Amino acid sequence: MTPLLSVQGITKHYGTHIGCADVSFDLYPGEVMGIVGESGSGKSTLLNCMAGHLAPDAGRVMFDTRKPSGDDAAGHDTYGPRDTVTMSEPERRMLSRTDWAFVHQHARDGLRMGVSAGGNVGERLMAVGARHYASIRDQATDWLGRVEIDAGRIDDRPTTFSGGMQQRLQIARNLVTGPRLVFMDEPTGGLDVSVQARLLDLLRGLVRDMGLSAIIVTHDLAVVRLLADRIMVMKSGRVVESGLTDQVLDDPQHAYSQLLVSSVLQV
Amino acid sequence: MTDQAYNFAYLDEQTKRMIRRAILKGVAIPGYQVPFASREMPMPYGWGTGGVQVSAAVLTPDDTLKVIDQGADDTTNAVSIRSFFERTAGVATTTATRDATVIQTRHRIPEEPLTEGQILVYQVPIPEPLRFLEPRESETRKMHSLEEYGLMHVKLYEDISRHGHIATSYAYPVKVEGRYVMDPSPIPKFDNPKLSGTPAIQLFGAGREQRIYALPPYTQAVSLDFDDHPFTPSKADHPCGLCAATDSYLDEVITDDQGGRMFVCSDTDYCTARQAAGHKGKDAA
Numbered sequence: 409m410t411p412l413l414s415v416q417g418i419t420k421h422y423g424t425h426i427g428c429a430d431v432s433f434d435l436y437p438g439e440v441m442g443i444v445g446e447s448g449s450g451k452s453t454l455l456n457c458m459a460g461h462l463a464p465d466a467g468r469v470m471f472d473t474r475k476p477s478g479d480d481a482a483g484h485d486t487y488g489p490r491d492t493v494t495m496s497e498p499e500r501r502m503l504s505r506t507d508w509a510f511v512h513q514h515a516r517d518g519l520r521m522g523v524s525a526g527g528n529v530g531e532r533l534m535a536v537g538a539r540h541y542a543s544i545r546d547q548a549t550d551w552l553g554r555v556e557i558d559a560g561r562i563d564d565r566p567t568t569f570s571g572g573m574q575q576r577l578q579i580a581r582n583l584v585t586g587p588r589l590v591f592m593d594e595p596t597g598g599l600d601v602s603v604q605a606r607l608l609d610l611l612r613g614l615v616r617d618m619g620l621s622a623i624i625v626t627h628d629l630a631v632v633r634l635l636a637d638r639i640m641v642m643k644s645g646r647v648v649e650s651g652l653t654d655q656v657l658d659d660p661q662h663a664y665s666q667l668l669v670s671s672v673l674q675v
Numbered sequence: 676m677t678d679q680a681y682n683f684a685y686l687d688e689q690t691k692r693m694i695r696r697a698i699l700k701g702v703a704i705p706g707y708q709v710p711f712a713s714r715e716m717p718m719p720y721g722w723g724t725g726g727v728q729v730s731a732a733v734l735t736p737d738d739t740l741k742v743i744d745q746g747a748d749d750t751t752n753a754v755s756i757r758s759f760f761e762r763t764a765g766v767a768t769t770t771a772t773r774d775a776t777v778i779q780t781r782h783r784i785p786e787e788p789l790t791e792g793q794i795l796v797y798q799v800p801i802p803e804p805l806r807f808l809e810p811r812e813s814e815t816r817k818m819h820s821l822e823e824y825g826l827m828h829v830k831l832y833e834d835i836s837r838h839g840h841i842a843t844s845y846a847y848p849v850k851v852e853g854r855y856v857m858d859p860s861p862i863p864k865f866d867n868p869k870l871s872g873t874p875a876i877q878l879f880g881a882g883r884e885q886r887i888y889a890l891p892p893y894t895q896a897v898s899l900d901f902d903d904h905p906f907t908p909s910k911a912d913h914p915c916g917l918c919a920a921t922d923s924y925l926d927e928v929i930t931d932d933q934g935g936r937m938f939v940c941s942d943t944d945y946c947t948a949r950q951a952a953g954h955k956g957k958d959a960a
Contacts, residue, residue, distance in 0.1 A: 497821070498821045501821060501823065520808075520829070523808075523829055523833060524833060524836055524837075526832070526836055527829050527832050527833050527836065530829065530832055531825060531826065531829050532825075534825040534826075534828040534829060534832065535823065535825025535826070536825070537825075539828070539901055539902050540901060540902045540903055541832065541835055541901040541902075541903050541904050542903050544832065545836070562836070563836050563837065
């Protein structure tokens with residue numbers, strides 16, 4: 409089986425500081441990978457390198473690109489695993505609005521705050537060529553329903569939404585084009601626990617239903633326990649431990665993983 | 676009489692050369708915004724400094740200049756720019772569209788069809804059609820270069836969701852020859868169909884934003900729309916009160932404080948020519 413995403417030796421330095429160093433892993437279709445670690449451990453740097461927001465100093469990010477459908481298929485024999493680091497920018501940006509999705513920690517980084525909820529969801533559709541207003545609106549309504557936002561709020565701006573609703577809207581906006589890989593940067597950060605629980609429930613349902621692969625960066629071990637199949641523990645830019653989620657969380661081997669697991673407050 | 680203190684058409688020859696190079700590049704890449712080193716002009720930004728610089732660069736001593744502001748030849752902006760070039764370039768001026776070789780315009784395209792050999796110069800306040808959706812210049816440039824114009828439709832989507840129809844009525848974006856999305860300056864969308872396939876050269880100058888762009892003759896410019904909400908040029912649903920024209924763009928004029936009003940052609944040259952030919956509207960004296 410071809411991995412959907414194969415990360416090989418990703419390294420990023422900020423001057424003399426290490427952002428992340430020599431990170432490699434494979435992600436298979438339908439799999440959810442959690443990346444945990446303290447602040448400054450290089451989680452977000454790694455995620456941004458993989459999603460094409462940052463250019464890594466070394467390493468490759470191989471993504472299993474889809475065979476173009478219909479008329480586009482002619483003259484394209486470059487599908488299959490391709491290195492997204494060296495891929496041309498138009499191709500990478502095309503990927504990032506079709507096969508990829510990126511959920512930011514702060515919803516306002518990932519939403520257009522001056523545009524209505526429907527417009528936010530429809531943007532990716534229009535970016536890939538949808539030009540029929542009624543069908544764009546139908547899909548937007550459908551997606552608002554799937555993320556549990558009342559269809560009556562479709563013409564309201566995200567500024568009038570609560571934090572949890574904004575985060576759900578951001579997820580709808582990202583998933584509307586049916587991506588195969590979702591990058592999430594602290595998707596539950598800044599939300600209170602009951603809203604977090606609903607959001608996690610929703611995410612788990614969507615990931616399972618759509619067969620999504622996802623990479624979730626978080627410092628919240630409960631999030632990875634619920635969502636992730638496998639996790640990597642990072643410290644000082646390096647992966648110190650990786651394995652199945654339950655295995656790592658229940659029987660941490662590395663001293664830092666043990667510290668991380670034992671730091672969680674028990675109520 | 677040309678004031679000898681100035682070079683022909685106010686700008687020095689090196690500046691005109693620089694502007695002409697930008698214009699040539701703009702004509703070669705229709706709809707692409709070419710940066711140029713805009714000069715301080717003896718008028719405030721917003722009064723047509725971009726258009727004046729483009730006009731100065733294309734004027735020759737044999738040209739006949741017409742200047743219109745919202746279609747009118749007799750408003751402050753039009754009168755002062757016309758006298759500016761009378762004084763600094765000594766060129767002939769006219770108010771008749773067909774006699775002019777260079778027409779500088781603010782916010783209108785003349786009603787009378789333009790012909791080959793004419794140059795229409797637009798004054799542009801904000802050349803970037805994506806500006807109010809994407810504030811970053813670095814990002815809008817990238818969007819133009821990669822042809823990522825989905826965002827333009829988000830604006831139209833917002834219009835329909837809020838008003839039930841595309842409510843953008845001026846500065847309506849067009850796609851030029853299937854490539855660049857362009858802001859046609861704040862002309863009413865009634866004028867948009869006239870942008871496309873015109874035999875005249877159309878040049879756009881934005882002084883404060885330092886951009887020049889162009890539509891060469893017979894260039895296709897398609898107004899953006901949705902399949903189920905097609906583009907419609909719109910105007911006030913009245914005949915002109917002075918010349919009874921039904922095919923021209925109209926201004927609404929308030930005539931008293933009891934709610935009295937009349938609709939008149941915004942193109943004064945078109946209206947006076949029709950009146951001289953004997954057409955008479957219901958409000959004509």
